[in-house]
Amino acid sequence: MSTEVDAGLSAGFHLLDQTASTAATPVDALFTALVILCGSVALAVCALIVFFCVRYRHGSSAARAGPKRTLTWLEVAWTLTPLLIFVGICAWSARDYLRLYRPPPEALPVAVVAKQWMWKLQHRNGRREINELHVPLGQPVLLRMSAQDAIHSFYVPAFRLKQDVLPGRITALWFTPTQLGEFHLFCAEYCGSEHSHMIGRVVVMRPDDFSRWLAEGPAQPSLAQYGFALFRQLGCSGCHAAGSTVHAPLLDGLPGRRVHLQDGRAIVADDNYLRDSILLPRKDVVAGFEPVMPSFAGQVSEEDIQALIAYLHATGETR
Template identity: 70%
Template sequence: MAADTDAALSSGFHLMDAAASTQAGRTDAIFLAMVLLCGTVALVLLVLVVLFSIRYRRGSHIDRTPPRELRGIEIAWTIAPLLVFFGIFGWAARDFVTLADPPADALPVTVVAKQWMWKLQHRNGRREINELHVPLGEPVVVTMTSEDVIHSFFIPAFRIKQDVLPGRYTRLWFTATQLGNFPLFCSEYCGSEHSQMIGRVVVMTPADYGRWLAGGPAQPSMGQYGFALFRQLGCSGCHDARSTIHAPLLDGIAGRTTHLQDGRTVVADANYLRDSILVPNKDVVAGFEPVMPSYAGQVSEEDLGALIDYLQSTSKRDSP
């Protein structure tokens, strides 16, 4: 990685790191606004402390009569910071919500973290370790989970960071705005070799990315592999429309509102689908008995990702 000259690690002093994604500019703006606000308040307080220390020092001949009550000033210095706080909160919340809602056409990438590496897979099945190739100017959504402990997916030049949790899926998205190689770190202490859990993000032109994506070894896409697993594990024997066993149909299940046996409703997102495979008795669909066996310990994280990708593809196939 040291051999790769990279825009984010170029020589010379920089007040801010390279801003190489659409999110970076928004994050830098609110960060600089907070620095200026806090710096201004600190400077004003420093000046007042110095002035008051000189003016009211011991032995100075100054009127120390308590001032009369100034209710208007008291209200003003209470309301003004409150309004500033709400303004900053709204600003940050808007950017946070934007980061949590990827575009529908974002390129999907699956990440599985483990001590101490990043395993990444693209929709067409191409795999990478500690590297992520992405096209310039196109949104990419990264869905992540961990095989062991909590990790944290951190790309400083993109100003994005997301905890990667065992047993759950988390995700983030970004759009790269600069060509080049950018460091990828784990920013959550995850064991003795945490500092070695590093990688890089390679931003390429869309044409170069297309050639790179198609140039890997021939292998089934995630959806195709997921469909093969779906049949191999016997899922189709119960959940197929032609099955004689009374089980929920799974075509189009992803993203659909599902009614549960206990009266709750949930959206069938990736975490729900994962739990339905590993902990099937947790959220039983209304009208069905909790008879499905658990596949915990029988499928790897990569296999789970492929199964979920297949189920999600049935929803996209059925949508108008």
């Protein structure tokens, strides 16, 4: 792609990798602060070791008597100062961490399925990719990720982002790319003999190039349309449709809503709740309904589950 600035994969020595997402700057700031802090403590300890070695060496005339009195304020000061520094670092990193896990609502969703040994990605309009992720510059992207077999980890060093991808649950990751180019994508969790081949790239494009790219490729149903087809094929609609004879909850607009359960708990219908509803229907039974829903474990693939979830999300969007 000649219009692209090929920045990401360029060779050469960098102390830190490029900063190509909005997550990178705060992560670098925290990392630098920790290196400076730990470095200064280590240097101070080394300097004192050398100083004491010389000062109290065998035969020196330095005074060796203990202190005559204890200085309470000094002890309190050197206990409280590090405490405050570390609590401060904890608060600082917690703030950044929480921000990393709160995607903006307008983020572009991408379904990611990790398997031995590749990344399978699917955009909202149905366009699929393997080991490559194309994203638009300056626009937040939300990855909904799950694994088909072992634990994998989605790692883009230039974005300073790493998130485990697990079998049995959906983990999310969001970022806003801030630089055009291509960036390394690694699996950062040893996942079997060909783990080291589980690599790919993230391609950040200009928004108009991205729209064009997204529209290319074979025509296929969008993720939500495919999810809707599954919803009918698997018989979900037989129970969940408005006119059904089975007493089952309507699912329109369910994602993000608060659900009251039979056992008195109330939980927010996040992606993992939706996933568990399909695979482990007995786990969270909705209040006022009989637990008659069968489990679809073994009948649906990870992609199918992502598509069903995309369909459920789409029912809540104004079309």
